Amino acid sequence: RVFDRAVGVLNVNSDMPFRFTDEDVELAKAFSDQASVALQNARLHEREVKRLEDELKVARNIQSSLLPSVTPDVSELEIAVESLPAQQVSGDYFQFVPLPDGRIGIFVGDVSGKGMPAAMIMAVITTALRDEVIRHREPGQLLNTLNERLLERLLQNQMNCALLAAIFDPATYHLAISNAGMVQPYWRNGSQVWDFLDVGGYPLGASQRSNYSAKVIDFAPGSLMVLFSDGIIEAQDARGEFFGFERFEKLLDSMPSTITASEAVRQILHAVENHLEGIERQDDITVMVIRGVEVAKGTQHGPAMPDEIVEAMMPGALSGGVKPHALRDTYANIATAAPQRRTAPGEDGYLPPRENVELFLPSILGYEMIARSAAEALAVQMGFSDDRINDLKTAIAEACMNAIEHGNLEDRSTSVRVLLSVSANRLEARVVDRGRRPLPDPFPVPGAGNNSRGWGMFFIQNLMDEVEVQKTPDGNMIRMSLFLGKDDEFYAQIEPSPDASEWVDQNE
Numbered sequence: 001r002v003f004d005r006a007v008g009v010l011n012v013n014s015d016m017p018f019r020f021t022d023e024d025v026e027l028a029k030a031f032s033d034q035a036s037v038a039l040q041n042a043r044l045h046e047r048e049v050k051r052l053e054d055e056l057k058v059a060r061n062i063q064s065s066l067l068p069s070v071t072p073d074v075s076e077l078e079i080a081v082e083s084l085p086a087q088q089v090s091g092d093y094f095q096f097v098p099l100p101d102g103r104i105g106i107f108v109g110d111v112s113g114k115g116m117p118a119a120m121i122m123a124v125i126t127t128a129l130r131d132e133v134i135r136h137r138e139p140g141q142l143l144n145t146l147n148e149r150l151l152e153r154l155l156q157n158q159m160n161c162a163l164l165a166a167i168f169d170p171a172t173y174h175l176a177i178s179n180a181g182m183v184q185p186y187w188r189n190g191s192q193v194w195d196f197l198d199v200g201g202y203p204l205g206a207s208q209r210s211n212y213s214a215k216v217i218d219f220a221p222g223s224l225m226v227l228f229s230d231g232i233i234e235a236q237d238a239r240g241e242f243f244g245f246e247r248f249e250k251l252l253d254s255m256p257s258t259i260t261a262s263e264a265v266r267q268i269l270h271a272v273e274n275h276l277e278g279i280e281r282q283d284d285i286t287v288m289v290i291r292g293v294e295v296a297k298g299t300q301h302g303p304a305m306p307d308e309i310v311e312a313m314m315p316g317a318l319s320g321g322v323k324p325h326a327l328r329d330t331y332a333n334i335a336t337a338a339p340q341r342r343t344a345p346g347e348d349g350y351l352p353p354r355e356n357v358e359l360f361l362p363s364i365l366g367y368e369m370i371a372r373s374a375a376e377a378l379a380v381q382m383g384f385s386d387d388r389i390n391d392l393k394t395a396i397a398e399a400c401m402n403a404i405e406h407g408n409l410e411d412r413s414t415s416v417r418v419l420l421s422v423s424a425n426r427l428e429a430r431v432v433d434r435g436r437r438p439l440p441d442p443f444p445v446p447g448a449g450n451n452s453r454g455w456g457m458f459f460i461q462n463l464m465d466e467v468e469v470q471k472t473p474d475g476n477m478i479r480m481s482l483f484l485g486k487d488d489e490f491y492a493q494i495e496p497s498p499d500a501s502e503w504v505d506q507n508e
Contacts (some may be wrong), residue, residue, distance in 0.1 A: 007039050066126050072096045074104055075295045076170035076221075080261035081288040082269060084281065091118050092229050092284035093163075095126060097133050102170060105133045108182060108227045108288055109163035112203075117157050123459055124153065124387075125161060127394040131372070139165035139178035140214035143201070147180070147210040153387045154205025162203040164227055168219065173292060175219035178212050180204050183233065186249075187225035189218070191257045194249065197225075221294035222257065224264065231283035235272050243275045261289040357420040361400065363408040368400035371418045371431075378420055379427055384482065391463040392427070392482055398456040399431040399478045407433025407476045417474075425484040435475030 010032040014020065071079040083092050091112060097105035107129060111118050128149055136142040142165055154160055162181030168174075177185070181203030184196040201212045219225070235243040251271050255264055268287050357374055361367040372393045379389045396418075403416040411434075419430040461467045466481040 007036050007043075010035065066122055067094060068096055072098055072104055074168070074170060076173065076293055077104070077168055078261045078291040078293050079106075079288070080265045081286070082265050083284065083286040084269070086231070086281040086284050091122075092231065092286040093122055093125070093161075094286060094288060095129060097130055099134060099167075104168050104170070105129070106166040106168060106227075106288075106290065107163060108229070108286060109161055110182065110229050110284070110286075111161045112159045117159065120462065121153070121157060121159060121161065123394055123463075124390050125150065125163075127372075127390060127397060130369070131376075131393065133165075133167075137167070138214055139167050139176050140212040143178050143180045143204070143212040144210050147204045147207075147212075149386055149390070151205055151208060152385075153390075160203040160205035166227075168290075173219050173221070174216055175225075176214050176216045178214040180210075180212060181206070183228060183230050185225055185227045186252055187217070187219075187223065188252075188257075189220060190222040194252045219290075219292045221292045223292040224255075224257075224259070224261075225290050226252065226264065226268070227288045227290070228268075229284060229286040231281065231285040232268065232272055232287060234283060235276055235285065236279070236282060237275055237277055238279050243272055247271070247275070261291045264289040264291075357418075359418040359420075361404070361416040361418060363404045363410050363412055363414050363416060365401060365404055365410070367416075368397045368404070371400050372397050374418070375420055375427075375429060378422065379482070382422060382427060382484065384427070384484065388482055392429075395460045395463045395480055396429055396431070398459050399429075399480070402456045402478075403431050403433035403476070406437050407435060409436045411436060426481050428479065428481045430477055430479045432472065432477045433475045435471065439469060439471060439476050 010028065012020075012024075012028050067083065071081060079096075081094055083094060085092070091110050093107070093109040093111060095105075095107040095109075097107070099105060109125070111122050111125070125146075128146055132142055132145050132149070136145060143163065146163070150161070160181070164177070164179045164182040164185065166175055166177040169176075177197060177199055178201070179185075179199040180201045184198065184200060186194050186196050188194045197215065197217070199213070199215050202210070204210075233243060233245060233248060248268075251268065255267065259267075265287055268289075269285070272285060357378060359371055359374060361371060375392050375396045376389055379392050384392070400416055400418065404410060408414045408416060414434045414436070417430075417432040419428075419432070421428050457467075457469070460478065460480060464480040465483050466479075468479040470477055470479070
C-alpha cells in the first residue's frame with residue numbers, strides 16, 4: 001500500500017500448512033512495502049513519460065502548423081525547402097513574408113529547447129517577424145529589433161533563437177542577408193565555385209547588446225544558395241561520425257550549375273540519410289535552396305500586395321489610373337509607423353484611452369494586420385509589456401484570420417467586425433464574423449488524429465487572460481481580454497469606458 005491506497009497484491013505460498021512464522025510475516029511486509037514504492041514509482045514514471053510524449057506531439061503539431069505549406073510564387077526566384085523533425089528535439093523554423101513593395105523576406109531559424117515553451121515562442125516569433133520586417137528594409141536592423149523585442153521572454157524561458165534573415169529584391173536581384181547564430185549559408189554565382197557567406201552573430205536572446213550587420217550580394221540568375229540548420233552537419237552515424245562540413249562541401253561541388261533548387265534539396269537529404277544508415281535523427285534537419293531565375297523584361301516583380309487587396313482598400317483605384325506601387329508604398333509607410341509608448345503614465349496628465357476603436361475588415365486574408373496594429377497601439381498606450389503586446393497581436397491575428405476563412409468563408413461581400421475597448425485595467429477585443437459557418441461544438445482538439453484544425457483557438461486561449469466564444473444574432477464572436485499587472489494600480493482608478501454593446505454597426 002502507498003498512502004493507504006492498494007497498488008498491488010503479494011501472494012506467498014508454502015507447501016506445508018501453518019509454517020509461516022511472525023518473522024516470515026514481517027519479512028513479507030518489508031518486501032511488500034518496497035515493492036509498493038517501486039511499483040508506484042514505475043507507474044508515476046510511465047505517466048510522466050506519457051505526458052511528455054503527448055506534450056511533444058502537441059508542440060510538434062503546433063510548430064508544423066506555423067510553417068508555410070507552400071513556397072511563395074516569385075518569378076525571379078526558385079525556392080525549395082524541406083524540414084524533417086527529429087523524434088524528441090524540436091525547434092527548426094522557416095518562414096516567407098511577401099512585402100508590400102514586391103520584395104520577399106526569407107527566414108530560417110532554430111529555437112532552442114523543446115516542448116510547449118518552444119512551440120509558443122515560435123508562435124510569438126512568427127508574429128514579431130511579420131510585424132517588424134515591414135518596418136525595417138535592412139535585415140540587420142530587423143534582427144536588432146527582434147532581439148530587443150524578444151529578449152525578455154527568451155531569457156525568462158532560458159531559451160534563444162538562431163535566425164538567418166534574407167530579403168530578396170526581384171527588381172534588382174539584390175539579396176540582403178544577416179545572421180543571428182545560424183550556420184553560415186553556402187552560395188555560388190553561376191558556374192563559380194562554392195563559398196560560404198561570411199555573416200554571423202549571436203542568437204537572439206543571447207545578449208542584450210546586439211549589432212547585427214548585413215551583406216548585400218548580387219544574386220543574379222543562375223546563382224544558388226543553400227541555407228540549412230546544424231542538424232545536417234551534426235548528423236551522426238552508428239559509429240558516432242558526423243556528416244561534417246567536408247562531406248557537405250564535396251556534395252555541393254558535385255552539383256551541376258544547372259541543378260534545380262528542388263533537386264539540390266533532394267540530393268542533400270539523400271546524402272544525409274545514407275550517412276545515418278537507418279539511425280534515428282538526433283536533431284531536426286532543415287535545408288532550403290534558393291536559385292536566381294531570369295525572367296522576360298516587363299514581367300511583374302515579386303509577390304507584391306495582390307491587386308484585389310489594393311482594389312478593396314480603394315475601390316476603382318486601379319481602373320482609375322492609380323499606380324499599384326503607389327498604394328503599396330503608402331501601405332508600407334503606414335505599417336512602419338510604430339506606436340509610441342508612454343514611459344510614465346499619469347505624470348504628464350496622460351490618461352489611458354477611454355474611447356472605443358471599431359474596425360470593419362474586408363474578408364480578405366492580409367487585413368488582419370490592420371486589427372493587429374490597432375490593438376498594438378492601444379496596448380502600448382496603456383502600458384502593457386512587450387511580451388503581453390506580442391501575445392495580444394498573435395491572438396488578434398488568429399481570431400481575425402479564423403473569422404475571415406471560416407466565419408465569412410472569404411466572402412468579400414461580408415466584413416469582419418473588430419471592437420477594441422479599455423475599461424479600468426483591462427483591454428478587451430471582440431472579433432465578430434457573419435456566421436456563414438457555425439462554430440464547432442465542442443471545438444476540435446488540436447492535433448487529434450488527422451485533424452489539422454483547432455490551433456488558432458489553442459493559441460488564443462493560451463495567450464490571453466480571458467477568452468469567451470459565443471454565437472450572437474450577428475454571427476460568431478470571440479471575446480478576449482488582457483489585464484494589466486498588479487503593479488499598474490494607477491489604471492484601476494480610471495473610470496470604465498462605455499460598454500461596446502452601445503456602439504452602432506454602421507452596416508446595419
